Amino acid sequence: MSGRVIGSVAALAETKIPDSGVCVVNGYTFIYSGSPSQLLSKSAYGAAVCLGPEATNAWKNSGAQWEAVSSRLVTVRIECRPVPITIIAVYAPINPSNGVKNDIETCDEFYKILQATIDKTHKSDMIMIMGDFNARVGVEQANTAGGxxxxxxxxxxNQNGRRLVDFCLFNSFIVTNTFFPxxxxxxxxxxxxxxxxWHMLDYIxxxxxxxxxxxxxxxxxxxxxGIGTDHHLLRAKIRLHLKCRRKAEKKYRLRLDQSKLADDCLLSAFQIELANEIKAIRRDNKTLSVNEKFTNFVNSVRERGRHYFGNNKSIHKGGKEWFTPELKEIVDKKAKAYVDWQLHRSTTNENKYRNRYRTLAKIVQNKVYARQHEYWEELSIDIENAVKVHDPTSAFQIIRRLRGNGQSIKHIPVQDKNGLTLTNSKDQLNRWKEYFDKMLNVDTTINEQVLQQIPSPTVDDDxxxxxDAVPTLDEVVKAIGQIKNKKAPGKDDVPAELLKAGGHYIAEWLHEIIRDVWEQEVMMIFL
Structure with missing residues (x-):
């Protein structure tokens, strides 16, 4: 057994098996924890971990470590290479009813025991907590729970969902179910x-x-x-990555604020800085290649364009536009209050910190709902105003931003020649083949005599x-003016709006580069 493969591991909840122990059935090892047999009742809980044959061998070879923490918690540790794994099977109490003190205390006691269990685990282990948490986490928590x-x-x-997320934030855990579409x-x-x-109550x-x-x-x-349960099986695929996979640096497009482009003061300042930049480059570097000149041009225009005309309406990373700094501040206060509550467990001040946390949690919930409602009202007004001033471009930009990704081509209906909708993917592909074959392969008859009668064009010496002459500055100015606005830029990522905003300074700079390309007969290389 190399220790690199541990096979299959399962966590079971609400087993109702009394006492605690280990048993082997057909090569599978069950490690269970439940209520004492003398206290067994209809409300018995129970949690267990089931190890497959490979996992059983790895567990036994590493010392067969396990602990029955309570009737709702059982832990198993497998010292496999390269990373040991600690598995915690849980069965959490149901979500507390409104105002029922016993239910609230039961939930608080469960998370107190779970926190104590986490505190005893090895920090270098991969810790997996699996089971029925009887909690519902919401979509809004994806924006407020910090990943x-x-x-x-x-x-x-719900209340248990809030407890679960706060526990994960405090201990740097993630709710893996919610990360996969x-x-x-x-x-x-x-x-x-x-x-x-259907609800998501079980988590890993x-x-x-x-x-x-x-x-x-x-x-x-x-x-x-097959096993007589009202819960569906939840499965996770785990594969340890020993080396950090570096992500390629993502290049973001330059986003411009159209209102700033109409500001004469900003335009004047932008042009003055470009003029100073051109003078500095010509003074310090008199012998530059075409590629170096163009690189300087692109970097200068983009840098100063971002400074003067950049869209500074930042969107919260990994969140939504409605998540304001004020909301982030109150969410951080709630997270700090939860940490303070955990640090003052079993002390005389526990009720004080717990009540403060619950108060802040309620405030966060109300402020999030209020801000979302306000945000949608603002967007509705923006769309309405854009339509009133006959600016459909701005209106549809907002709508597309809210809609997200465009329509999937898989759901676009395809019809045959008779107008009947094709539902089979193979029939749709054949229809596309038939359509392009007919459009691109047109039968034509060429008359050679007609071709001979077409006069050949003649070009005079002038x-x-x-x-053959070098492009003039007026031609460059005319070409820049003919570029359409609000179109995707080329590989250099310099929008047409910036070229026009630079006025004759940019035209002269570009003309110098174009003249060098013409005279030296070299092409610029885009990296």
């Missing part, structure tokens, strides 16, 4: 018996530094009937000398 919750949550946050049937794990609506938590090792998490419906 703890992904954007693929499906529920609205899947169909709705592969996200929900439990159906409400009355509303018949992993410490944040091992986020890249989680390849996929999704629910599987097939196992439900026109030839004009075409």
């Amino acid at each position: 703890t919750v992904g954007k693929h949550a499906i529920d609205k946050q 899947h169909k709705a049937v592969h996200q929900g794990t439990w159906m409400h018996p009355k509303t018949k609506q 938590l992993v410490n944040r530094k091992f986020r890249s090792s989680v390849q996929d998490v999704r629910a599987h419906r097939g196992a439900t009937g 026109e030839l000398s004009r075409q």
Whole structure:
């Protein structure tokens, strides 16, 4: 056993198996923890970890470490190479009813025990907490939880969901279910018996530094009937990455504020700085190649364009436009209050810090809802005003930004020659083939006599000398003026608006580069 493969590991919740212990069934090892047999009742809880044959061998070879923490918690540690793994199976209490003190205390006690368990684990381990948390995390928490919750949550946050996210924030865990896009049937794990609506109650938590090792998490419906449970099986694929995978540096396009481009003061300042930049480059570097001149041109124009005309309406990284600095400040206060509460557990001041945290959590919830409503009102007014002033471009820009990605080509209907919609993918591909074949391969008959009668164009000496002459500054100015605004820039990423904003300074600079290309007969290389 090399220790690099541990096989399959499962966490079971609400097992209702009394006492605690280890048993082996057909090569699978069950490590369980439950209520004492003398206290066994209908409300018995129980949690267990099931190890496959390979995982069992790895667990036994590493010392067979496990602990029955409570009737709701059991931990197993496998010292495999290169990273040991600690698995914690949980069965959390149900979401507290409104105002029921016993339910709230039960939930607080569960997370207190879970926190104590985490504090005892090895910090270098990969920690996986799996089971039924009876919690619902909301989509809004993807914007306020600092990367703890992904954007693929499906529920609205409840009290247990708030506790779960705060616990993850405090201990740097992520809710892996919410980071992978899947169909709705592969996200929900439990159906409400009355509303018949599916919810995500079961979760797999992993410490944040091992986020890249989680390849996929999704629910599987097939196992439900076989084992007699109302929860779907939740499966995660884990593969440890020993080396950090460096992400390629992403280049962001230069975004311009159109209102600033209409400001005469900013335009004048932009042109003056360009003129000073041109003088400095010519003074310090008199022998530059065409590529060096063009690189200086692009960098200077982009840098000063971003400074004077850049769109400074920053969007919260990983969040939404409505998430303001004021919201971030109050969310940070709530996170700090939770940390203070955890640090004062079992002290005389615990109630004080707990009440402060709950107060801030309620304030955050109300402010988020209020800000979202205000944000949508603002966007609606912007769209309405753009339509009133006959500016459909701005209106549709807002709508496209809100809609997100464009329509998938997979869902665009394709019709045959008779107008009937084709649903089969193979038929759609054949229809596209037939369409392009007919459009591009047109049968034509060429009459050679007609071709012979077409007169050959003649170019006089004046026109030839004009075409062979170096492009003039007036031609460059005319070409810049003919470029359309609000179009995607080329590989140099210099928008047409910046070229026009630079006036004759940019025209002269470009003319110098074009003249060198013409005379030296070299092409610029875009890197």
